[in-house]
């Protein structure tokens with residue numbers, strides 16, 4: 366794989382650096398739109414600056430747009446990458462992920478250490494599957510979704526585009542979490558969660574509704 370540039374320069378971006386080190390993938394640097402961050406080193410790797418600053422690296426490095434956990438920000442990075450003509454990095458899958466070869470994963474997505482994805486699972490583009498997540502048979506995770514550490518998805522669960530599943534949450538079989546919704550940490554999703562809401566608790570209930578972006 367060619368070198369990558371990671372969009373974002375926070376804690377998650379540094380965890381991607383570690384993932385890349387484990388995979389032998391070179392990180393050329395980080396994109397950060399805050400002018401004061403340009404030139405900083407993160408674990409010895411430079412913050413390159415904003416879009417104009419990385420333009421010249423287009424031919425040499427592919428982009429990791431999921432360098433932040435926020436699904437909406439990932440989508441904005443992906444749109445900018447498309448406009449600027451960048452290649453998207455192939456999926457980054459930690460060597461200690463249990464993963465059936467009958468699963469599919471989209472460009473720019475990543476799976477961290479200790480995750481287990483069983484059979485016939487479809488992961489979209491720019492998806493984060495964080496540490497120790499379990500996804501059972503026939504799961505679907507849409508583009509830009511973020512699955513926080515320790516989440517458990519039972520069989521035939523669908524997580525729609527842009528949804529965020531908080532740390533340690535569980536979703537029972539055949540349930541669906543609607544697009545751009547948030548499930549709070551520690552929740553148990555017993556019933557389908559509609560789109561554009563925040564739901565939390567055991568069992569999860571809708572606590573807030575969001576305006577559609």
Ligand SMILES: CC(=O)SCCNC(=O)CCNC(=O)[C@H](O)C(C)(C)COP(=O)(O)OP(=O)(O)OC[C@H]1O[C@@H](n2cnc3c(N)ncnc32)[C@H](O)[C@@H]1OP(=O)(O)O
Nearest residue numbers: 495513514530531532547548549550551552563565566572
């Ligand atoms: C490597 C890493 O660090 S990965 C990052 C992992 N982090 C996570 O997964 C964080 C998950 N985030 C959460 O659980 C947050 O609480 C969120 C995003 C769901 C909600 O945050 P906010 O929008 O700020 O919610 P807010 O604090 O306003 O709470 C609204 C209501 O929901 C309740 N609530 C919020 N989160 C939860 C939760 N996880 N479980 C139960 N109830 C919750 C609040 O108590 C409040 O209830 P009330 O209206 O009855 O008083």
